[in-house]
Amino acid sequence: MLTxxxxxxxxxxxxxxxxxxxxxxxxxxxxxxxDYIDELKKVDxxxxxxxxxxxxxxxxxxxxxxxxxxxxxxxFSQAPEMKDGYYKVKAIL
Amino acid sequence: xxxxFLSLTELxxxxxxxxxxxxxxxxxxxxxxxNNGGNxxxxxxxxxxxxxxxxxxxxxxSPGDNPLLCGIPYAAKDLFxxxxxxxxxxxxxxxxxxxPYNSTVINKLNGQKSVLLGKTNLDQFAHGSSGETSAYxxxxxxxxxxxxxxxxxxxxxxxxxxxxxxxxxxxxxxxSIRVPAALTGVSGWKPTYGRVSRYGVIAMASSLDSxxxxxxxxxDLARLAEVFSGRDEKDSTTGHQGVPAYAADLDADLEGVxxxxxxxxxxxxxxxxxxxxxxxxxxxxxxxxAVIVDVDLPNTKYGSLVxxxxxxxxxxxxxxxxxxxxxxxxTSDAKDLLQVYEKSRAEGFGNEAKRRILTGTYVLSAGYxxxxxxxxxxxxxxxxxxxxxxxxxxxxLACPTTADVAPKLGHAADDPLFGYVTDQLNIPGxxxxxxxxxxxxxxxxxxxxxxxxPVGLQIIGPQWGEQKILNVGYAYQQATDWHKRHPRAAE
Numbered sequence: 200m201l202t203x204x205x206x207x208x209x210x211x212x213x214x215x216x217x218x219x220x221x222x223x224x225x226x227x228x229x230x231x232x233x234d235y236i237d238e239l240k241k242v243d244x245x246x247x248x249x250x251x252x253x254x255x256x257x258x259x260x261x262x263x264x265x266x267x268x269x270x271x272x273x274x275f276s277q278a279p280e281m282k283d284g285y286y287k288v289k290a291i292l
Numbered sequence: 293x294x295x296x297f298l299s300l301t302e303l304x305x306x307x308x309x310x311x312x313x314x315x316x317x318x319x320x321x322x323x324x325x326x327n328n329g330g331n332x333x334x335x336x337x338x339x340x341x342x343x344x345x346x347x348x349x350x351x352x353x354s355p356g357d358n359p360l361l362c363g364i365p366y367a368a369k370d371l372f373x374x375x376x377x378x379x380x381x382x383x384x385x386x387x388x389x390x391x392p393y394n395s396t397v398i399n400k401l402n403g404q405k406s407v408l409l410g411k412t413n414l415d416q417f418a419h420g421s422s423g424e425t426s427a428y429x430x431x432x433x434x435x436x437x438x439x440x441x442x443x444x445x446x447x448x449x450x451x452x453x454x455x456x457x458x459x460x461x462x463x464x465x466x467x468s469i470r471v472p473a474a475l476t477g478v479s480g481w482k483p484t485y486g487r488v489s490r491y492g493v494i495a496m497a498s499s500l501d502s503x504x505x506x507x508x509x510x511x512d513l514a515r516l517a518e519v520f521s522g523r524d525e526k527d528s529t530t531g532h533q534g535v536p537a538y539a540a541d542l543d544a545d546l547e548g549v550x551x552x553x554x555x556x557x558x559x560x561x562x563x564x565x566x567x568x569x570x571x572x573x574x575x576x577x578x579x580x581x582a583v584i585v586d587v588d589l590p591n592t593k594y595g596s597l598v599x600x601x602x603x604x605x606x607x608x609x610x611x612x613x614x615x616x617x618x619x620x621x622x623t624s625d626a627k628d629l630l631q632v633y634e635k636s637r638a639e640g641f642g643n644e645a646k647r648r649i650l651t652g653t654y655v656l657s658a659g660y661x662x663x664x665x666x667x668x669x670x671x672x673x674x675x676x677x678x679x680x681x682x683x684x685x686x687x688x689l690a691c692p693t694t695a696d697v698a699p700k701l702g703h704a705a706d707d708p709l710f711g712y713v714t715d716q717l718n719i720p721g722x723x724x725x726x727x728x729x730x731x732x733x734x735x736x737x738x739x740x741x742x743x744x745x746p747v748g749l750q751i752i753g754p755q756w757g758e759q760k761i762l763n764v765g766y767a768y769q770q771a772t773d774w775h776k777r778h779p780r781a782a783e
Contacts, residue, residue, distance in 0.1 A: 209654055212653050213637075214615075215637045215641065228647050229650060239594060244667065244670035247671075249670050249672075250676060252529075254755060270393070277390060277618070
């Protein structure tokens with residue numbers, strides 16, 4: 200089972216703040232999931248390549264052509280905060 | 293005449309002969325939704341639907357042929373971006389999101405002058421197999437409102453089953469079309485990976501996501517498959533294969549068609565009624581001329597384990613974009629940028645999304661990626677190869693869609709393994725990118741009550757083998773009428 204500190208570190212990496220109760224719950228849930236998938240380790244996969252694309256496409260490319268988009272206003276209307284045509288974000292430091 | 297359960301061709305005839313108008317149809321469905329929606333819709337587009345229906349009527353009244361779907365009301369799973377129409381993914385983080393564009397499928401449907409009735413409920417971000425992880429409450433199964441419709445395309449399937457739309461768009465990553473189609477007694481199509489563009493559909497696990505549909509019959513699905521399918525420059529994973537005339541080529545003659553029955557899909561502890569219905573339907577296929585062949589897929593048991601690693605990994609990556617800056621929910625309680633991220637995401641994501649993000653982050657993190665993610669991808673290769681071998685012997689596979697009928701609402705509760713178990717008969721095919729159908733094949737009783745609930749027959753084909761599965765499903769529906777049964781509550 201992951202330690203409480205390890206769960207907190209994961210949440211940091213994933214940029215999600217968790218309550219104390221959530222840390223405890225996800226510690227238990229992750230233990231159940233890791234226990235569940237443990238059986239995979241027994242499968243012999245020597246000589247097998249990892250598979251992520253199943254229909255055989257490789258490096259699909261298209262022409263790098265600029266297109267005019269006329270929906271800037273609509274796109275930016277979804278931002279919680281804008282200033283002078285830019286996304287507004289909090290200070291980083 | 294029950295307009296709500298007519299096929300696409302029947303509706304086409306009524307509309308073209310002016311026996312009913314698109315506006316009348318839209319009003320009919322809107323009033324049904326108002327009367328008993330069963331929480332299958334998150335957003336109902338009353339004004340938009342009446343406007344689109346009016347436009348469709350004007351088009352129908354002008355000279356020339358009408359496209360198949362012109363004026364026919366449908367519902368879209370609330371994972372499809374719809375220009376200017378609220379799209380939530382059943383999450384709070386996108387509660388007020390108005391997409392600035394349409395997904396490719398919605399564009400195609402608009403091109404045919406279809407009428408969008410509304411956006412249907414789902415498991416939040418399509419994470420789930422019960423419908424219960426929606427931030428807008430669980431969808432009810434119209435056959436028994438105390439039960440779940442399955443997920444994640446819960447609302448789309450429940451809406452079609454209850455006659456709240458003629459058909460609906462749906463999506464699948466590992467069972468999300470087939471499972472709810474089976475549990476609500478409708479016909480569902482999960483396409484070959486890359487057959488249909490995913491552009492503009494909110495991503496879950498990109499190496500698996502497939503866009504499909506649910507309808508009242510396989511014939512309707514064949515027609516929809518023609519509209520949906522094809523290459524899209526905006527989705528580089530779409531295949532270059534041409535789109536056959538699926539509906540015109542439907543062939544109910546199963547003489548000599550080889551149907552494989554994988555014994556691993558009849559699992560220990562499955563509902564005996566479900567097993568009996570599926571065996572009866574395989575007998576029916578044999579009666580229609582099919583040759584039944586027992587086949588072996590021994591790696592089936594690893595499917596859900598692979599999925600339990602691959603899916604959260606890709607989820608963690610895809611959900612990283614929700615940062616509270618460009619769109620979506622933002623916290624009102626942050627001192628700096630890091631807190632904007634951490635708190636917006638904490639407030640906006642539900643429990644299941646958080647659990648998958650954390651699981652994915654863990655199995656992808658330094659030191660564990662080889663042990664988990666790479667290992668899972670290697671076993672995925674085994675599953676792909678195993679299916680390819682079996683499809684050298686048979687044309688399609690026939691088996692149960694699910695091992696049981698619809699469970700009671702609340703049954704999924706917060707079980708972190710619920711979906712992996714529920715979807716175990718669907719996930720292996722998804723990992724191999726295979727097309728599949730789930731079609732109604734009778735009724736069975738759950739262990740906990742004396743009610744009759746729908747059972748799904750699953751038909752799986754080789755990659756790009758849509759025509760084969762559609763033919764088998766069509767033949768079955770020509771010989772049986774299970775797909776014409778409707779819940780009493782819908783009548």
